[in-house]
Amino acid sequence: MRRGTFREGTVDYAAVGATHAPDLMQYPPEHSVPAEDSWRIGSGEDRFRTAAEALLSWTAQRAAGLSLSDVRPESGAAYTGVSFDAEGTPIAPNRTQLEQRFDAEGTPFAAPGMTLKLRGRVKGMRADAELRVISVTEERRRVGFVLGTLGGSVVSGEESFDIEWREDTDEVWFTVRAFDAPAAVLYHLPGMVRRRRRELFARYLRAISPLYATPI
Template identity: 60%
Template structure:
């Protein structure tokens, strides 16, 4: 059962922002299972802008078959999130502070510190939990955000979505995550955690790649 006051709670894991670490696969947070996947999804500015819009409007998640509800911006307008440089040193994330935007369904766009409930099934894998947006980065050629779990019931941890328009004009989509098993079956059979992550990432890719449109 979700806690009615979840938006006032902190995330339920210690390594906040670790999904951004360059050495995530080699040195994942304690008890977690890391995963990093990246895919070329096209080229050019138009493709980049469309994919960035898919990220910030939650389309990367809803297009995967999951439902995003109860989205609420941070109660602290000064919250900027957590980010790291290539050496793992915390820095202030690069971002803009645009006016609050909404999807055609009236859902607030992704913003640092916002909270949301995600539930449903993506490629057969169940998701049901409360999340907080750890950070949002809107740069000239890269857009990204990370979600962290609040009172998780299946797996605890963090997932980062990013789209980058590289100097060679190619556009790449990347998912970086670390999962800590919470549900008893995932704690007992850790291979299920890896399979769940692979299927979820595949669903996210289908949501942003024109190959599956």
């Protein structure tokens, strides 16, 4: 069984929200390569809040060596994000309007419907892309967001970033899930998509974990 299709209208892939599906690694969207990793980055509420703030203010991307530009919050009330059920199936649009916040440089925090451009390279591999924030989660013990490609990348697909403060252990975990389908000719070569994704995951960890303090 493959993940069902749902197209938001501007992204360049069909399975919007599939990074939320529990069976992503077993049943990825067609022609895509799935990836998932989790890291314990500390414990306690202070650590959770610090990591959550860093995540929503693009620390993972910036400290990974990627530059943000053309960050545009969604204008008007046309788009408020996509909601998903426990199986990752899109449901009625999320009507929760999140208060817009900004970092010290004036860049808006991640918010539903926002579009942006990323530029950079990871060990010689392109990480350029035009992206849309598909959804944002801000709960008492979990904060995260989902990015989907609009175009201009060597791959098409989706990434989800989550910071979770686990109630049973008090531990804070950082989880990144993704699926990538090769777009550029070079990335159809065996192993190229996985190699690029592996390096991105390592950089995201260094950005968010206090064990790898990296200045922005």
